[in-house]
Amino acid sequence: MKKTPIKSVVKALLELQNEGKSTTLLGIGPMSHNLLQASFELARDYDFPLMFIASRNQVDMDELGGGYVNSWNQQTFVKAIRNMAKDVNFDGLYYVCRDHGGPWQRDNERNAHLPVKEAMELGKKSYLADIEAGFDLLMIDPTKDPFERGKVVPLKDVIERTVELIEYCEQERKSRNLPEIGYEVGTEETNGGLTSTEVYETFILRLQEELGKKGLPMPTFIVGQTGTLVRRTIQAGKFNFKNAFELAQMAKKYGVGLKEHNGDYLDDVTLLEHIPSNITATNVAPQYGTEETRAYLKLADLEQKLVKHGLIEEASRVKDTLLVHAIKSERWRKWMEGDQVNLSVEEIMKDDTLSLEILDIAGHYTFNNDEVKAEIDKLYENLRKVNIDGQRFVVEYIKRPIRDYVECFNLKGSSTRILSKIQSSQLQGTGVN
Template identity: 65%
Template sequence: MQKVNINEVVKVMLNMQDKGEAVTLLGIGPMSKTLLKACFELGKEKDFPLLFIASRNQVDAAELGGGYVCNWNQRTFTQTIAETAAETGFDGLYYTCRDHGGPWQRDNERNDHLEEELAMQLGKQSYLEDLINGFDLLHIDPTKDPYEMGKVVPMESVLSRTIELIQYCENERKRLGLAEIGYEVGTEETNGGLTSRETYETFIQTLNSELEKRQLPTPTFIVGQTGTLVKMTENVGTFNSKNAQELASIAKQYGVGLKEHNGDYIDDHILLQHLPLGITATNVAPQFGTEETRAYIELAKVEEQLAQDGLIEHKSNVEYILTLQAIKSERWRKWMVGDQRELQIEDIFQQKELTDKILDIAGHYAFNHEEVKAEIQTLFHNLRQCNIDGERFVINRIKRSLNQYVECFNLEGSTTKIMKEIGVEV
């Protein structure tokens, strides 16, 4: 299928809202190769566009520290996506997107309190690799400021850094002779300041004015705070439909789509409201990693029973190894609440309930560990001997989770609808 610029897709979607054909796009955190396969299979079956949103911690250049997902850098990430699309026979629309790009967006950069000049330089270096490797959308997010922890980052700082980074990316894009790309601005973080209607509109107005002066493109998406917040494996925020509707309406006035982050673990009755409220896209990431983890644990239970029945001789140790490496990763801390963030690793192993919680939250951070991969393969081998396709079960389990959003966001058949609106026959 002919690739269409993501800016054009969003413009068409905003028009479709007025025709009673609203669609909310799904931004998918690429937690594993298995998730990519599930996405492409479902995308082919249900005919909807795929957006893969990779944070700098997940996917980044090796010289900047690489990524915890499959050790992917930008090149291997885009290659794997293309290969998986081909393997599954997917011929629809998909977009490779940078999520939370910019200064201090890697944990180590923020923890080390890098000076602003160096942090901006590293953010630009990461964006350059994104551009070289064909990313379609770049999230410009300079709000993770270690010197403003717990405070609202001044709008002047957010604006000046945003403009500087877009200017850099556009200069490099043109120098490399690359096609136009989309930009996402703003953040769902409360310290980014874009939480109220007034602040949101002022930010868009000021940013667009400054971009126009410099002959730079206006954003494709602007992130707004709709009240969602993920902790543990729950959405502990309170969805604010009034605020979401106001922010979406403001964004649309400026030809921009409202992007919601933290869309994980949301009930259907809230997801269904996204269409009438005008939310153009929603990002979901840890939920799909958790679903994959839960699938492995379910299969481990089956393997255990079959071993007790004498049908498996040497069972895997997948649950223990996955738990061990998930805890050792320490990436679970960001999802915990209260004093649990400060727990010592040795204390965690003494509490079964807590280790189970951390496995549920953070198992996906350990998928690429060599021991974990080996145990998963042993698990699959054992189950194959008993006529169970474990890998297929995992893929289908992820597809079930993805399909909740496909159904609620009116995504089925949306690629064909969007392409027809653009004037391209499918």
């Protein structure tokens, strides 16, 4: 069956907004097989489209260093998603998306201060692997420039590099006779501030002009900063409804959807504000990884009680193993603030309170570690002895926060509404296809 392009889905959503039937799509950072399972089961039961968003650090070509999530490259990532959909009998809409693709988007490339030409070539190589693997949406993000640390990359450079990368991707896609894909672009790296409507429209207009000159498609999403910002395991930003609404209207004026990043840990009121603000999609990633870590820790607490009750002989070391590898990963630095960003691993190991906080923040970065996986297997085995399905508990635990977003974002039944709108528009000849 031919897959409905993500661009058609967004066009349908923009039309539904005009009818008072707004829905915000949820972009899910795929931290594990358990998260894939939880997402597909919810989407199957509640009838909504899935978007899996993977950064280059998470999923990339083996020759470029691979990814920390299950050692997935583009091909194995797509295969894992397809297999999970089949395993849970999901036959609805789902989209594989590149989050923050492009030059300097791998930590090692940025830290090496690669020159522009080399960084762009590596970004293109990664995009080509995305395209060949069957990705549906590519985020074109040339805003992370090591030579502009602490500064906003000039708009001229962002537009020039964005157009060059879209042109490359379209040429490669067409030369392989592959289906239409969508593009996501942005004006700057999300930092908790706000994108002004003036800068946003300037970016759209200039991008529209440059893409038009080359006969290239307009993007499906344009990222706008609505005030969201993730630090530690909290929403440290402040959502600005007025700004979000104005950005959404501006994007819609040009036939594209507003995409919000850093949507983790939002309270229910803020989540509900997404519907009247007409935000078309929101990305959430570290929150769901943190929830999986918390699920393992709850099961580890249960294990200790089972040992005391004499029901199992020896508990796993899942908590200690997760903790040590989370701290050693140093990936928590991205989420810290102030002087703690520069603390050494040794300093953190000596601070029990801070160590546990780092575990909460960065436990999910270690799920693919062999020692961690061995301890999780032992945890599950111990629980099976007392008729507890630990893996099922973890999946259901992850579902809880995702379900909050599904309910507040009006996602229930949205796949049916979207497909109905697409079919209706095709019959009326309005061009949604």
